[in-house]
Structure formats: C-alpha cells, structure tokens
Amino acid sequence: MYKYTEFDTAFVAERNRQFRAQVERRIDGSLTEDEFKPLRLMNGLYLQLHAYMLRVAVPYGSLDPAKMRQLAYLAERWDKGYGHFTTRTNIQFNWPRLRDVPDMLDALAEVGMHAIQTSGNTIRNITSDHFAGAAADEIEDPRPVAELLRQWSTDHPEFQFLPRKFKIAVIASESDRAVMKSHDIGIRIVERNGTRGYEIWIGGGMGRTPMVAKRLKAFLPRADLLPYLEAILATYNRLGRRDNKYKARVKITVHETGLDEIRELVEAEFPNRRAAFTGIDQAWLDRIDAAFVTPALTSRDPAPYTAARDADPVFRAWTDTNVTPHKHPDHGIVTISLKAHGATPGDASADQMRMVADLAETYGNGDIRVTHAQNLVLPHVALADIPAVHAALRDAGLATGNIGLASDIIACPGMDYCALATARSIPVAQGISNRLEELKIEHDVGHLQIKISGCINACGHHHVGHIGILGLDRAGVENYQITLGGDPSESTAIGTRTGPGFAYDEIVSAVERLILAYLDLREGPDETFLQAYTRLGMAPFKSALYDGQGRAHAAE
Amino acid sequence: MPREFTPKVITANALLEGDVVYLTDDDRWSRDLAEADILTDEADAQYRLLQAQSRSAEVVGAYLADVRSGADGPEPAHFREEFRRTGPSNRFHGKQADGLQQA
Numbered sequence: 263m264y265k266y267t268e269f270d271t272a273f274v275a276e277r278n279r280q281f282r283a284q285v286e287r288r289i290d291g292s293l294t295e296d297e298f299k300p301l302r303l304m305n306g307l308y309l310q311l312h313a314y315m316l317r318v319a320v321p322y323g324s325l326d327p328a329k330m331r332q333l334a335y336l337a338e339r340w341d342k343g344y345g346h347f348t349t350r351t352n353i354q355f356n357w358p359r360l361r362d363v364p365d366m367l368d369a370l371a372e373v374g375m376h377a378i379q380t381s382g383n384t385i386r387n388i389t390s391d392h393f394a395g396a397a398a399d400e401i402e403d404p405r406p407v408a409e410l411l412r413q414w415s416t417d418h419p420e421f422q423f424l425p426r427k428f429k430i431a432v433i434a435s436e437s438d439r440a441v442m443k444s445h446d447i448g449i450r451i452v453e454r455n456g457t458r459g460y461e462i463w464i465g466g467g468m469g470r471t472p473m474v475a476k477r478l479k480a481f482l483p484r485a486d487l488l489p490y491l492e493a494i495l496a497t498y499n500r501l502g503r504r505d506n507k508y509k510a511r512v513k514i515t516v517h518e519t520g521l522d523e524i525r526e527l528v529e530a531e532f533p534n535r536r537a538a539f540t541g542i543d544q545a546w547l548d549r550i551d552a553a554f555v556t557p558a559l560t561s562r563d564p565a566p567y568t569a570a571r572d573a574d575p576v577f578r579a580w581t582d583t584n585v586t587p588h589k590h591p592d593h594g595i596v597t598i599s600l601k602a603h604g605a606t607p608g609d610a611s612a613d614q615m616r617m618v619a620d621l622a623e624t625y626g627n628g629d630i631r632v633t634h635a636q637n638l639v640l641p642h643v644a645l646a647d648i649p650a651v652h653a654a655l656r657d658a659g660l661a662t663g664n665i666g667l668a669s670d671i672i673a674c675p676g677m678d679y680c681a682l683a684t685a686r687s688i689p690v691a692q693g694i695s696n697r698l699e700e701l702k703i704e705h706d707v708g709h710l711q712i713k714i715s716g717c718i719n720a721c722g723h724h725h726v727g728h729i730g731i732l733g734l735d736r737a738g739v740e741n742y743q744i745t746l747g748g749d750p751s752e753s754t755a756i757g758t759r760t761g762p763g764f765a766y767d768e769i770v771s772a773v774e775r776l777i778l779a780y781l782d783l784r785e786g787p788d789e790t791f792l793q794a795y796t797r798l799g800m801a802p803f804k805s806a807l808y809d810g811q812g813r814a815h816a817a818e
Numbered sequence: 819m820p821r822e823f824t825p826k827v828i829t830a831n832a833l834l835e836g837d838v839v840y841l842t843d844d845d846r847w848s849r850d851l852a853e854a855d856i857l858t859d860e861a862d863a864q865y866r867l868l869q870a871q872s873r874s875a876e877v878v879g880a881y882l883a884d885v886r887s888g889a890d891g892p893e894p895a896h897f898r899e900e901f902r903r904t905g906p907s908n909r910f911h912g913k914q915a916d917g918l919q920q921a
Binding site: 289606 | 831833834835836837838872875878879895896897898901904905906907908909911912913
C-alpha cells in the first residue's frame, strides 16, 4: 500500500493548517458563509439536513488496519460512534461540529488520509476494483495507476474549477466491478501484442441524464496516460457548459459535441501536453508500483475450510455468497456485508471497524477495501483461516451472507441526512431487506441488485440497478419510481422506468411483487432476474406491479 | 391574482453545531419549532428573513419554511421540515435524542 512521502505529509499538513485558520476566521466573523463555503467544500465539509458532514477520501477504496482504526477513533471521538461508507468508496461522518473538524483532519493526516477534493468541481476520489491485487482475472493491480492519478489530480492547478465534478475509475480486467462505464472517464488496463496500455472511456454518468460511457481510445500507450487525460480535461474545461449546471458534466459535452469531434479535439491538444511530460511520471509510477506488492502468500492446506463447509450449513451458505476465488488457489477474497437485514446500508460502528482492522491484521495481510456497493473486503485471506474470520464476524454482527443477493442493497443517505434529497432511501432499503428476511426467499432468488437513490442525482446508482428505485417529492409526498433492467457490470445498461411511482408505504410490497413474479417466470434457478427480464421484457413485470391493484396511480 | 401568502417560519442551521434552528418572536434562535414565530404577513416575513440572513455569525442558510398552525404552535407543512425538526428515521439521533435545548 502506498505510504505518504515527506512531500505528501507536508502538503496535507499545510492544507490542514490553512483550513484550521479558515474555520477560525469563519467563527470570529472575518469570513462570511459565502466566502467560507467553497473553502470548506474543498476540504470535504458539507452542511447537511441536521448537521455538518465530513466526507473523507478512501483512495481507490484501500485501507489498512491503522487507517481503519483511526476512522473508528474519529467516529467515537467526534461523531456518534459510526461512519457511513459511500458508493464512491469514501466514508462520511454525519455529526461533526465545525470547531472539531480541523482536529479531525489532523487526526486523519496522522494515518495518511484527507478529505481534499471530496467535493467541488474537481477530479474526485479515484475509484478502482475492490478486488484489485487479488482477482484471478486481472491483468495487473490497477491501484498504482489510480494512485498516480490521485497525485496528479490533487491540487492540479488547471483542474480546480472544472465546469462540474469529475469522476475517474481504473480497472484491469474484463469484469467490471467498479461501474467503470458510469464514470466521466473510465480507464481499463489492457494488453495488446504483449504490451500493456489503456482503453479510455468517456462520458459515462448517472444523475438526471444517465449515460453509458463511450470508448474514446482503444489503446493508449502507458507513457501517454497523463498527457492524454490532460488533453481530455483541457478540452472539457473549454467546452463544458458552465451556463447550466444540469448540462455541465462531460457526458453532456460528449453528447452535444459528438464523440468523433471530441476525439479530434483531444488528439489535437495531446501533442502540446505530451511535450511537457519528460518521463518523470513513468519513473514515479514505478516507485508507486513498488509500494503495491501483492503480499507473498504461502501455500496453506485448505482442508479446514472444506471441513467447515461440510460441517456447518450457515458457514457454507455465507461462503457461497461472500467468498470469491483468489488468484492464489489456497486463498479467498472475503467480502464483509454491511447490509445486515434491517440495518442501514454502508454503516459501520467504531467497534465493527476495529474488528475488521483486527481481522485484516491477523488473517488478511493488513489489507482492507471499501466497495462501491458499500461493503468491506479482506482481499487476501487463507482459506484455512476463513472459518475463524467468519466466527469473529458473526460475533460482531458482520456475518450476513448476502453479497450479490437482493438484500445487498445500495442506498444513498436520502432525506434522513442529505440536504439535496427529495425522499428517504435508507428506510426503503431496510423495509425491503426485512421483508426478504421474513419471506426467506433471497437465496432462492439469487443474484439481484437493488439500488435506491433519494433524488435524481443518483448517488444510490438506481439507473444501473437490476431493480432501481428513485425517491421523489410528488406534491409534498414521497413517491418512488421503479426502473428495471439496469446493469452495473461490464455489460453496463441503464434501467427502464416501469410506469407510475409508488407511495412510501407501497414501495416495499411493489418490490416484493416483482421478485415473486420473477420466481414464477424464470426458466429455472440458473436464470437470474436480469436474464429473465432481458428475455421477457417489461410486460410481465409491469403486470405484476400494476395489475389488480384496483386503484388509480395519480402520481405519474 | 397573486398566490395567497401561507404561514411561514424562519429556519436555518446553527453555525457551530449545524443543528436546525428557528427564529422566535423575540429574535432568538431556538432549537424548538414550537417556539418559532409564525409569520403571516409577506412583507414582514421578507424583512425578518433579510435580518436573519445578516446574522451570519450565528446561522447558515436562513430561509422561510411553510408551516401550519397546530395545538402546540407551528407544525411542518412538508415532510422535509418534519425530518429537520426530528432527526433521521434510521437512527435515534439528532433532535429526537438530544432534546431541544442543545445540539
């Protein structure tokens, strides 16, 4: 894992010193809120519905035990004993007081963390594959490139005032576990004729105008990455719509300008940018690369794992959903669900964070990941140790075996916390997962991704949910629209709206009807919800949702 | 014909704690919606809002929120304001837990 250099440490310390002085000047009246707001947003501090919220960056979702323990410390010392992991693999603290935030940032700096560029019209936290370094199907660990981009984009003077926020993801396999094509720029590390390079995707995004990214370049040589990205960003910086916030994302720029035209502009700008790069970035990437060594995993007899699976059906069921094959055959990738039935998706208590840190230290080679689906991952665990990991997780309330199942729901904070929300999303997730638990059907249902957003900005990724739910305010009442057929994987697709929305007290039953209809309609247990929808289309699901309700849906 | 002015209160978030506050008839900031001054005259409401917005050392983002008159004073007209005066529904935090006197 990358460790801060003296430069990084000094940079973050200086930013924290500046922000501490800015907070003091806000409190003593020297700064107005209009003056202070952009400064606090640059440092990840929002003012939400009930309190301030501090969004801390978790670059490419990677944590180590020391970082995780410090997050637990922040949660207890300055918040209400928990944190909320987000769909950008960041963590949010919901209750900090303004005076305490400089101390929180200093505490983060002690472990090489910060909240810089977690807001504002800048390049945001770079996300990646949460199985990076462990996945059997990856070409290489994509995180060194993500770290290079983090360093390049942090405080980049040209890209501090973009038309709108800008999100980049990096992956290195055919499988897309990072929703890469929903990013402003998606980067896939590829190999051609024995040479590694990058496939560059542009203009993906969710929000009120969801778009799947388009391929801008099929193969970009390694040394050209930063200058090519600068050429893209510079083109966007010039063309992006600053007159209309809703048309300011690069997806709209690409849509309105046309992909070919954008490509020509980028290619025309590229030589100017390339000339400024002397190769020091590549030397630097080599140094970063050296910090991301996959732990030296030794061969371990997996017999205890097999024996535990045979003896304990609960353990067996949990491993079926939460353990993924590792590139090393004696190891597994353990996903820790933060989706206990009825719990808030993505929330972890300070005690749970410390437990995960302990497990990572004892069994997991000190490596922890945050997923965009709001779960945690121990990427390198010997199969022989997984029974002990499971027992410890069970004692901490973290052994829910539902990864990839219907109760593994993404939900944004919604109107329970967020100042932008138009409806609640957390209680809808809680209601659905409780209902699934009552019915005991989710293992039979199998792979099904439900994603819930509490407003059109789509932080809850509803557009790419197999079942997507969007909470809106319709004439002063919460109303929930359903979309079907979204797909967050490498075959990325945007869901289609079913029709009129449902009231808060109807939405859980509506989702239940969809799931029960799928069980009736599928050709067999091997046909997933998404496959059944693709085969059958909207009609039978629409019928399950709306027929026989015997009432008018006024809230179209 | 102009739309009839509906009753409003002035609400904001406290600068230091971020907690929701309401303007009282004696120009204090209260944590309790029941103590809020109900404004029924549009010109008066706009004037009081301008005054409230100038108190930037105390609060952030002052605005007018619709209310209805209830037995115990103003009641939120919209569900967003109901959450603001209560706290989140998934956890017993915020006003519902802390009481109304402190953040």
